[in-house]
Amino acid sequence: MGIDCGTEITGYGVVESDDRSRNPRLVCCGFGAIRLSKQKTMPKRLMQVFDELTLALERWQPEVVAVEEVFYSVNAKSALKLGQVRGVALLAAAKLGLPLAEYAPLKIKSSVVGYGMASKEQVKFMVARLLELAEAPEPPDAADALAVAICHLHTAQTLLLQEVRG
Amino acid sequence: MGIDCGTEITGYGVVESDDRSRNPRLVCCGFGAIRLSKQKTMPKRLMQVFDELTLALERWQPEVVAVEEVFYSVNAKSALKLGQVRGVALLAAAKLGLPLAEYAPLKIKSSVVGYGMASKEQVKFMVARLLELAEAPEPPDAADALAVAICHLHTAQTLLLQEVRG
Numbered sequence: 192m193g194i195d196c197g198t199e200i201t202g203y204g205v206v207e208s209d210d211r212s213r214n215p216r217l218v219c220c221g222f223g224a225i226r227l228s229k230q231k232t233m234p235k236r237l238m239q240v241f242d243e244l245t246l247a248l249e250r251w252q253p254e255v256v257a258v259e260e261v262f263y264s265v266n267a268k269s270a271l272k273l274g275q276v277r278g279v280a281l282l283a284a285a286k287l288g289l290p291l292a293e294y295a296p297l298k299i300k301s302s303v304v305g306y307g308m309a310s311k312e313q314v315k316f317m318v319a320r321l322l323e324l325a326e327a328p329e330p331p332d333a334a335d336a337l338a339v340a341i342c343h344l345h346t347a348q349t350l351l352l353q354e355v356r357g
Numbered sequence: 358m359g360i361d362c363g364t365e366i367t368g369y370g371v372v373e374s375d376d377r378s379r380n381p382r383l384v385c386c387g388f389g390a391i392r393l394s395k396q397k398t399m400p401k402r403l404m405q406v407f408d409e410l411t412l413a414l415e416r417w418q419p420e421v422v423a424v425e426e427v428f429y430s431v432n433a434k435s436a437l438k439l440g441q442v443r444g445v446a447l448l449a450a451a452k453l454g455l456p457l458a459e460y461a462p463l464k465i466k467s468s469v470v471g472y473g474m475a476s477k478e479q480v481k482f483m484v485a486r487l488l489e490l491a492e493a494p495e496p497p498d499a500a501d502a503l504a505v506a507i508c509h510l511h512t513a514q515t516l517l518l519q520e521v522r523g
Contacts, residue, residue: 232457233447234447234451234457235451237444237447237451238448238451238452261437265433267431267432267433267435267436268427269433270433270434270436270437270440271427271436271439271443272440273437273440274436274437274438274440274441274443274444275443275447276444277444278403278441278442278444278445278448279444279448281400281403282400282403282404282407282444282445282448284400285401285403285404286404291399
């Protein structure tokens with residue numbers, strides 16, 4: 192399961208690899224988004240992220256959780272708010288004993304689109320294509336979460352091939 | 358209970374006000390610190406903060422949780438890490454249905470020491486004095502947490518007096 196943390200919307204997406212061949216087929220199991228109301232206090236929003244994410248993890252039972260590495264160019268105020276959401280998301284995964292994988296934004300884009308400076312639109316388009324979806328996943332946060340999951344499977348695949356060859 | 362979140366040590370401290378008179382006596386019920394090992398992964402550290410804080414909240418059963426408002430002058434990288442810890446701390450309080458009060462650093466210092474630009478040492482000294490402790494609380498993170506709790510009681514007291522007079 193890939194998770195894309197955000198202070199307004201946190202997306203998640205579950206992707207499965209059908210085999211361990213060189214070009215495994217990727218299957219989208221499901222995706223969703225947790226929308227936080229600005230009317231709610233911050234503790235209530237954090238509880239919503241934790242509870243809904245725990246439900247999604249229990250429903251999909253992923254083997255691994257993958258997240259984007261922190262994007263440091265945001266300002267300190269946004270970083271702290273994002274950190275709070277990210278903290279409870281990582282806690283939800285840790286509480287269920289799931290390992291965590293982190294990938295840099297550049298790595299995710301190049302893994303999905305083929306190059307690191309790809310636009311949001313290109314990522315969405317390629318996510319839909321790789322997962323053979325009729326439409327691009329919405330909201331974009333869910334598409335981003337699926338992209339992280341795809342990146343993890345591609346990377347895990349590469350590591351596996353390296354092991355086999357090594 | 359005051360909580361002072363930190364990426365290495367998170368302090369907490371419980372203070373009780375003995376009555377609702379104008380100058381209530383403050384009593385320190387207890388304090389402690391959660392020390393995070395750098396050997397641990399971030400998700401494990403977040404789980405430790407959440408679990409130990411939940412235990413402390415269940416043990417002391419405070420009526421309110423008070424934290425320092427975010428200090429925005431730190432850089433984005435530190436802010437995100439601090440945010441993660443703060444997120445699980447706020448979640449622990451929210452899970453137990455506790456209300457949250459936030460105070461600016463200046464407000465906390467002026468409430469405890471009498472002026473906002475007080476040093477860490479002055480805060481520690483005044484915390485010990487106000488709570489009639491033989492020694493200054495250690496580590497400093499626990500003293501800071503007690504300071505937030507004292508600030509909350511002082512402020513709540515003022516609000517109460519305003520209500521009575523209003």
